[in-house]
Amino acid sequence: MISSASDISSRLALDAQSVGQLRLQVKNDPVAGARAAAQQFEALFLNMMLKSMREATPKDEGGLFDNSNTELYTGMLDAQLAQSMSKGKGIGLADMLIRQMQAQGVIPADAAKRGDVPESGKIGRQILPLALSRPASAVIPPDGEALPEVEAAPVNLSGAAARDGFADAADFVNTLWPHATDAAKSLGVPAHFLLGHAALESGWGKREIRDAQGNNSHNLFGIKAGKGWNGAVVEARTTEYVNGVAQKRTEMFRAYASYDEAFKDYASLLGNSPRYAPLFDQSLDASAFARGLQQAGYATDPLYADKLTRVINSGSLRQAMA
Numbered sequence: 001m002i003s004s005a006s007d008i009s010s011r012l013a014l015d016a017q018s019v020g021q022l023r024l025q026v027k028n029d030p031v032a033g034a035r036a037a038a039q040q041f042e043a044l045f046l047n048m049m050l051k052s053m054r055e056a057t058p059k060d061e062g063g064l065f066d067n068s069n070t071e072l073y074t075g076m077l078d079a080q081l082a083q084s085m086s087k088g089k090g091i092g093l094a095d096m097l098i099r100q101m102q103a104q105g106v107i108p109a110d111a112a113k114r115g116d117v118p119e120s121g122k123i124g125r126q127i128l129p130l131a132l133s134r135p136a137s138a139v140i141p142p143d144g145e146a147l148p149e150v151e152a153a154p155v156n157l158s159g160a161a162a163r164d165g166f167a168d169a170a171d172f173v174n175t176l177w178p179h180a181t182d183a184a185k186s187l188g189v190p191a192h193f194l195l196g197h198a199a200l201e202s203g204w205g206k207r208e209i210r211d212a213q214g215n216n217s218h219n220l221f222g223i224k225a226g227k228g229w230n231g232a233v234v235e236a237r238t239t240e241y242v243n244g245v246a247q248k249r250t251e252m253f254r255a256y257a258s259y260d261e262a263f264k265d266y267a268s269l270l271g272n273s274p275r276y277a278p279l280f281d282q283s284l285d286a287s288a289f290a291r292g293l294q295q296a297g298y299a300t301d302p303l304y305a306d307k308l309t310r311v312i313n314s315g316s317l318r319q320a321m322a
Contacts, residue, residue, distance in 0.1 A: 033103055038094035039086050045093055047082035054078070072318065079322060115138030166205035168319035176220075179260045183267035188280060192321060193289050194263070197221060204316075209236045209253050217255035218262045222299075223269060225252040232256075241300040286312040 021162050054074065086094065166172040174197055180198075184191040198220040202208050209217040219233045225233040232255035256262040270276045277291035290308035293299070301307070311317065 011181075015163040035094070035098060038097040039090070039228060041097060042094040043079075043082045043086040046085050046091070047079050050082060051075070051141070059090050071232040076322075093161065099178055160311075165208070169199075169204055169316050172199065172205045173317070173320040176259055176263075179263040182260075186267045187271055189284055189289060192317060193284075193286060193312055195321075196286070196314075196317055197293075199317065200311045216243050217253060218257070219253050219255060220262055221266045223254050223266065225254045229254055239301075241302060244302055253256050 037289045061174075082205060085091070090109040156294060166175065176195060177191065180194045185192050187194075199205075201222040202220045205220070209219050209222075211217070211234050217232075219234070224237070227230075233252045234255045236253055238249060238251050239246050240251075241247070254284065256265065270279070278297060279289070282288060282292075284292070285306070286307045290305040290312070293308065294305040298304070
């Protein structure tokens with residue numbers, strides 16, 4: 001059965017493309033888009049109710065199934081249940097929102113009821129199940145902690161489009177998800193590993209490498225421009241560790257015309273360089289992926305693997321993907 005674009009109950013709850021699809025639906029069909037948004041709001045409300053109910057339920061601390069992975073998949077189950085509960089009439093919250101929008105003139109007062117909304121598009125691709133691994137530490141540092149410091153130097157990036165930055169972690173994930181999935185497929189690793197790596201290196205896009213004119217290098221992974229690099233470059237200040245001691249240096253970094261180009265080059269670097277070959281000869285969880293990068297010499301920070309593992313397993317990344 002093919003569901004309509006306004007029926008979110010049959011979709012995967014962790015669909016990072018849903019926001020973009022909803023925006024497109026509102027543009028193409030404001031009435032159907034408004035109803036889909038109301039239904040998503042009802043699903044969000046139901047998810048909060050389920051979460052509160054679980055928090056109020058006594059837990060068997062230290063039990064066999066009491067761990068971070070159980071909590072993660074329970075949250076994913078609740079999100080999917082909330083979407084199913086919002087199907088059809090739901091609890092009536094979406095219908096109440098529609099009536100308010102009709103009263104305010106946002107949508108026509110004689111618009112069809114939710115069940116009569118015609119199909120205005122098909123659902124895009126779904127996200128594959130997340131292979132999230134167990135966090136290496138129960139303590140997750142605040143966003144931005146221990147992120148590499150990068151300051152743009154006065155070098156012009158001709159032809160690189162400027163961007164105002166990412167609004168938040170969700171915007172970061174939604175924008176980069178298509179590029180991350182393509183790169184991850186070529187490497188054979190989960191896409192959220194690459195998103196976590198980009199988040200660590202760029203401070204969730206808040207510390208992208210730019211030139212003095214503000215042109216974006218799109219270099220989310222902090223890849224330097226070595227002797228074999230023939231593309232555009234940008235000069236930037238960064239922190240390197242020599243014998244465990246942090247030092248400020250000015251380095252040349254690769255510059256790309258787009259994020260898609262950046263992810264493709266990242267995948268090519270890891271997939272074709274002999275020093276990263278051992279990384280893909282094993283079964284990878286977040287910790288193994290991070291350790292493999294550090295052992296291959298991706299970064300000089302002695303704590304790099306721990307930092308990357310925490311970002312990949314962080315609540316910020318999980319919430320953004322949800």
